[in-house]
Amino acid sequence: MPKLDLDAVPQTNATGYPPEYASQVQERWYRRLAPPGRLEDFGVSHVELKPGAWSAQRHWHEEEDEFVIMLAGEAVLVDDSGRTPMRPGDCAAFPKNDGNGHVLINESDKSCFFIAIGRPAASDCHYPDIDMHLENGRGFRRKDGSDFDWG
Amino acid sequence: MPKLDLDAVPQTNATGYPPEYASQVQERWYRRLAPPGRLEDFGVSHVELKPGAWSAQRHWHEEEDEFVIMLAGEAVLVDDSGRTPMRPGDCAAFPKNDGNGHVLINESDKSCFFIAIGRPAASDCHYPDIDMHLENGRGFRRKDGSDFDWG
Numbered sequence: 001m002p003k004l005d006l007d008a009v010p011q012t013n014a015t016g017y018p019p020e021y022a023s024q025v026q027e028r029w030y031r032r033l034a035p036p037g038r039l040e041d042f043g044v045s046h047v048e049l050k051p052g053a054w055s056a057q058r059h060w061h062e063e064e065d066e067f068v069i070m071l072a073g074e075a076v077l078v079d080d081s082g083r084t085p086m087r088p089g090d091c092a093a094f095p096k097n098d099g100n101g102h103v104l105i106n107e108s109d110k111s112c113f114f115i116a117i118g119r120p121a122a123s124d125c126h127y128p129d130i131d132m133h134l135e136n137g138r139g140f141r142r143k144d145g146s147d148f149d150w151g
Numbered sequence: 152m153p154k155l156d157l158d159a160v161p162q163t164n165a166t167g168y169p170p171e172y173a174s175q176v177q178e179r180w181y182r183r184l185a186p187p188g189r190l191e192d193f194g195v196s197h198v199e200l201k202p203g204a205w206s207a208q209r210h211w212h213e214e215e216d217e218f219v220i221m222l223a224g225e226a227v228l229v230d231d232s233g234r235t236p237m238r239p240g241d242c243a244a245f246p247k248n249d250g251n252g253h254v255l256i257n258e259s260d261k262s263c264f265f266i267a268i269g270r271p272a273a274s275d276c277h278y279p280d281i282d283m284h285l286e287n288g289r290g291f292r293r294k295d296g297s298d299f300d301w302g
Contacts, residue, residue: 081152
């Protein structure tokens with residue numbers, strides 16, 4: 001059946017971020033929908049941001065487009081152009097290599113929900129606000145190439 | 152600014168279907184969001200189905216995955232497994248080459264809205280219920296290869 005039973009898809013708050021940058025995404029709970037949907041062309045994440053949670057550290061990808069659709073609740077989209085409220089039905093596009101770091105932050109007192117579309121990161125990802133860089137989608141390093149203290 | 156101004160994106164009900172199969176999609180009004188969002192990895196359509204309208208003729212693609220997210224209103228997803236109501240927040244995945252033709256039909260008396268994700272059709276698309284076939288994504292023919300009367 002093509003309709004997905006979202007409740008049957010495991011929700012996780014896993015992150016590959018080093019401990020010093022992980023706290024903002026600790027209450028980002030997501031479901032990967034491409035595996036149960038048997039999709040290969042793109043990834044789909046169903047994301048719940050609990051109050052205070054961030055979608056990611058503010059970032060932009062060199063070679064992967066991203067697209068977000070708000071489903072419920074409200075978040076603030078922060079990028080180089082400022083702060084933009086995102087409400088149910090709102091859509092945002094993050095074209096690859098545009099150099100405009102973006103993040104969604106739930107500043108409300110209720111969970112918000114959105115869908116994020118994009119291919120798995122296989123290129124460099126840039127984090128303008130913090131001392132972190134993702135090289136070729138393989139792993140996080142400081143901007144001078146040194147490793148984090150993974151604790 | 153990454154947030155898209157949907158009202159500024161032109162809405163169209165254009166279809167490449169031949170006249171005899173076009174009436175079901177006449178009140179399918181859609182906006183292509185990848186061009187204004189400057190996305191290349193996948194296409195995004197913001198679709199309004201007015202009462203009675205179909206998302207497409209029931210079909211499946213050989214080489215393109217599709218994914219749908221309901222935003223507002225209600226539609227019925229019709230596929231080989233039967234009829235499934237789709238309500239706001241519901242998601243459905245249509246993996247390439249699965250042989251399961253699908254369509255969303257608005258049987259309600261109000262418009263419904265959804266987002267559809269997928270790459271442009273560049274492969275064969277199969278229509279199990281009607282005498283139509285899309286060959287290599289290039290154009291519609293009858294199943295015996297003959298042309299339609301385009302009027």
